[in-house]
Amino acid sequence: MALNGDINTASKTIVLGLATGFGAIGPGIGVGIIFGKTIEAVGRQPELRGQLQGMMWLGFALTEAIVFYALGMAFVAYAIT
Amino acid sequence: MTLPLLASSTGFDPVSEFTNFVNDPYVNLPFGLDINKGVVYLWLSGALAILVPLLIIRKGLKAKPSRGQEFLEMVYDTAYTQIAKAGLPDEGMRIWFPYVATCFVFIWSMNLLGFIPLPFSGESIDIAGVTLPKLQIYAASANLSVALTLTLVTFFATHIEGIRYNGVVGYFKSWIPSGTPKPILPLLIVVEVLSQLVRLVSLSFRLFFNMLAGHLVIAVFLGVGALMAASLGNAAFAVHLIGWPMGIALYLLEATLIAALQAYIFAALSALYIGGAIHPEH
Numbered sequence: 001m002a003l004n005g006d007i008n009t010a011s012k013t014i015v016l017g018l019a020t021g022f023g024a025i026g027p028g029i030g031v032g033i034i035f036g037k038t039i040e041a042v043g044r045q046p047e048l049r050g051q052l053q054g055m056m057w058l059g060f061a062l063t064e065a066i067v068f069y070a071l072g073m074a075f076v077a078y079a080i081t
Numbered sequence: 082m083t084l085p086l087l088a089s090s091t092g093f094d095p096v097s098e099f100t101n102f103v104n105d106p107y108v109n110l111p112f113g114l115d116i117n118k119g120v121v122y123l124w125l126s127g128a129l130a131i132l133v134p135l136l137i138i139r140k141g142l143k144a145k146p147s148r149g150q151e152f153l154e155m156v157y158d159t160a161y162t163q164i165a166k167a168g169l170p171d172e173g174m175r176i177w178f179p180y181v182a183t184c185f186v187f188i189w190s191m192n193l194l195g196f197i198p199l200p201f202s203g204e205s206i207d208i209a210g211v212t213l214p215k216l217q218i219y220a221a222s223a224n225l226s227v228a229l230t231l232t233l234v235t236f237f238a239t240h241i242e243g244i245r246y247n248g249v250v251g252y253f254k255s256w257i258p259s260g261t262p263k264p265i266l267p268l269l270i271v272v273e274v275l276s277q278l279v280r281l282v283s284l285s286f287r288l289f290f291n292m293l294a295g296h297l298v299i300a301v302f303l304g305v306g307a308l309m310a311a312s313l314g315n316a317a318f319a320v321h322l323i324g325w326p327m328g329i330a331l332y333l334l335e336a337t338l339i340a341a342l343q344a345y346i347f348a349a350l351s352a353l354y355i356g357g358a359i360h361p362e363h
Binding site: 054058061064068 | 163167283286287290291294342343345346349350
């Protein structure tokens with residue numbers, strides 16, 4: 001079972017994976033908090049559901065974008081080193 | 082990307098699908114205005130965004146709506162109440178509601194078109210002696226140029242409208258909260274200017290990387306078996322048993338939820354930014 005390729009590419013690929021993975025920890029927690037809090041709020045005041053959902057999706061997208069900053073920077077680091 | 086088949090154990094490179102098409106356009110034109118795969122996808126999604134509502138409306142609108150009309154009314158209602166009303170003040174509604182609604186519909190159709198396999202890959206495959214083009218999924222919005230251009234429209238619209246409604250001095254003064262102590266003023270100016278510029282990056286990167294990462298994840302899950310088989314031997318094709326169900330599940334998630342959500346977010350944030358410039362909070 002021989003693997004081919006050079007150590008440079010291998011280490012860059014590992015770093016790409018690690019950077020994206022670590023970058024996903026924070027937003028993962030954040031997205032969980034956003035959905036959890038919205039469920040809590042709807043549980044308390046079901047009549048505000050529509051308004052809360054709009055804000056929830058906005059907050060979700062803003063938080064989720066942070067993963068993509070990490071992914072983007074990881075791609076940049078992969079491409080230029 | 083070209084959907085990797087079981088038989089191709091020569092390996093495939095998911096990233097190259099998003100970069101290579103720039104170098105071999107269908108038609109070469111001066112000033113880099115080449116017609117390549119991305120441009121064709123933009124045209125198709127533009128046509129989709131215009132023709133589908135047009136055809137439904139031409140069939141006649143009724144008091145008891147058909148399913149098509151119901152769908153159109155839902156899209157309009159979302160664009161009006163959820164996106165435009167939430168961000169734009171009343172005096173900006175007349176000009177900028179059409180813009181944010183167009184953003185919503187156009188980006189949504191770009192994203193949706195990105196999940197329909199179409200024969201634009203430029204590669205072909207022989208099946209029983211007949212040469213057929215390989216099917217491929219590619220989204221026009223999974224392209225930084227497209228996302229950044231749309232973002233620049235919002236960016237300039239924001240500042241031009243801000244200046245038009247508040248005057249040059251009034252608008253730039255509104256960036257800084259009134260009653261700020263003198264010593265921290267320079268710092269605050271730097272932070273505010275930076276935050277305006279970061280909007281460019283955040284708005285375009287969110288759309289671009291959401292679609293790119295979505296397509297990449299689908300490609301990797303569908304092709305992970307073939308990728309591993311290329312270096313580990315044919316036994317690794319068994320990984321497809323896990324990869325394909327995951328890939329199909331992610332495909333469904335992306336095509337139904339993420340495609341609409343990203344269009345909604347882009348339009349809603351555009352409305353918020355433009356509305357915030359017309360009516361500054363401080």
